[in-house]
Amino acid sequence: MEGYTSADYALSVFGKYLSHVHVKNARPVGEGGRVPPGRRFMMKWGTLSKGDLDWEYIIKKLRNLDFGGFLSLEALDGRDSEAKLSEDIVHLQSLLKKQ
Numbered sequence: 001m002e003g004y005t006s007a008d009y010a011l012s013v014f015g016k017y018l019s020h021v022h023v024k025n026a027r028p029v030g031e032g033g034r035v036p037p038g039r040r041f042m043m044k045w046g047t048l049s050k051g052d053l054d055w056e057y058i059i060k061k062l063r064n065l066d067f068g069g070f071l072s073l074e075a076l077d078g079r080d081s082e083a084k085l086s087e088d089i090v091h092l093q094s095l096l097k098k099q
Helices: 007-017 055-064 081-098
Strands: 020-023 026-028 043-045 070-073
Touching (some): 007 055, 055 081
Parallel strands (some): 020 070
């Protein structure tokens, strides 16, 4: 789903083939800096709870598809492992318990 494809469309096309989903999030940043080739906006990696992707919605959609694979938390935002675990793992676990 990385890029500009909506979660609904990506899951409708690839959902039945998924066995492993990389969990990460990014958010658009203000002007300045360079936009990477193939992108419209500069994006900055961030926490799961404050990024552009709605992981609660995506997890719900995955459940509707009977996804039984793995979720793999990506460490792209530069935080140390302890911060990543204390913030993102806790957030992901709370989302998984809601559904």
